[in-house]
Amino acid sequence: MIAAETFRGQPVALFGLGGSGLATARALQAGGARLTAFDDNPRSVETATGEGIPTGDLHALDWTRIAALVLSPGVPLTHPKPHWAAELASAHGVPVIGDIEIFARERERLCRDAPFIAITGTNGKSTTTALIAHALRHSGRDTQLGGNIGVPVLTLDPPAPDRFYVVECSSYQIDLAPSIAPTVGLLLNLSPDHLDRHGTMENYAAIKARLLKDAGTAVIGVDDEWCARIADWHEGEGRPLVRISRSRELADGVFFRDGVLQVARGGEIERRISLGGIGSLRGAHNGQNAAAAVATLRALGLSFPEIEAGLRSFPGLAHRMEEVARVGSVLFVNDSKATNADAAAPALGSFPRIHWIAGGLPKEGGIASLESLFPRVAKAYLIGEAAPAFAATLGERIPYEISGSLQVAVENAAREAGTSGREEIVLLSPACASFDQFRNFEVRGDTFRQLVNALPGAEPITRT
DSSP states (O other): OOOOOGHHHHHEEOOOOOOHHHHHHHHHHHTOOOOEEOOSSSHHHHHHTTTTTBOOOOGGGGSSOEEEEOTTTTTSSSSOOOOOHHHHHHHHHHHHOHHHHHHHHHHHHHHHSEEEEEOOOOSSHHHHHHHHHHHOOOOOTTEEETTTTOOOOGGGGOTTEEEEEEOOOHHHHHHHHHHHHEEEEEEEEOOOOOHHSSSHHHHHHHHHHHHHHOOOOOEEEEEHHHHHHHHHHHHTTTTTEEEEESSOOOEEEEEEEEEEEEETHHHHHEEEETTTGGGGGHHHHHHHHHHHEEEHHHHHHOOOOHHHHHTTTOOOOTTTSSEEEEEEEEEEEEEETTTTTHHHHHHHHTTEEEEEEEEEEEEEETGGGEEEEEEEEEEEEESSSTTHHHHHTTSSSSEEEEEEHHHHHHHHHHHTTTTSSSSSSEEESSSSSSSTTSSSSHHHHHHHHHHHSSSSEEEOOOOO
């Protein structure tokens, strides 16, 4: 744990007692802050009180004395309407911050030179964060992984020389971290997302760009106009910058073409790194993720052999194009995280011939946007509430069956794929939410993994 000693002896209000909120409260307590914590959910308050965290009604505080309001990132700061706790703080001129800001202050206090890599973007954040952390660990560096990837940043070990911090940052977290100054700040891409919380695309992009403002080096994907403009601004300001791309050839930077990463400098190719055979990095979207990792790791001083060893040993993330097992010549892939059509597209585009398990609780638009990828589908196995609508969309273009349950879909897909005598893919990429049959996409993916590993002759692929 990182004890938040920058607030020692100071009165601090905290709102939001979920996982990261509880971790932040513990860090503030450990650092000696005079804490008062609260949540709109009485059960959360009860849980915190039971753990010895001081709780109380924030309305009753003397806000003229409060040093900061620490807000959980899921609580609205500005849109669609500021939460009442944020309004209280604003009315009294009290700074509103989050756990990433506390981490930034503690790093400044304890060891400002501790390497800090902060990753953001609309898509690909978690894979890129995990890939960078894996490569650093594989090279023998002391590496701490946290942030929006599911590990509260203040639960990590305290900053120290040669201890690397790889932190995924959501736009909500960046909005609450005014002094963030990473060694390397990474912005992958931008597309409309979370506009209910940020109001406009312009505001969303501006918040994301804050991550780079005080970064030692900015690594920026330039495949969308928003990020391209941000990169041009950085270059115009003379700030250290590395561009990356999944589709554009770059004179300087790292770009992906035909399965190969190319590191360019001054119009010359310095290094080519093939991603062929790396199952966890299939597809052009992972080409961008890998390009971002290479640019970041080079900025941190890793050698090309160290970087290539990290890429080749990367096991991927659970539920994101996760290779689960083989049964003979059939590879089973868990992409349960694909909860809408746009999220399913990268997996469908990564394999030439697919036995596709799809369906669940449908999202608006269904799978019509995936029509260009239907020729890759040998057969579809449809499950859940979306099955009839998906069947209507598929029509007579590709074979399908309404399997109903995931178990039936796995059994039928395994049997039919196994009879072809050639390499086949059984892909769970539902393009749907899970809530009609499963508690969340993780449970759906875990169930898929269990069903596949129970098949006769299954050879599980171990993630390390």
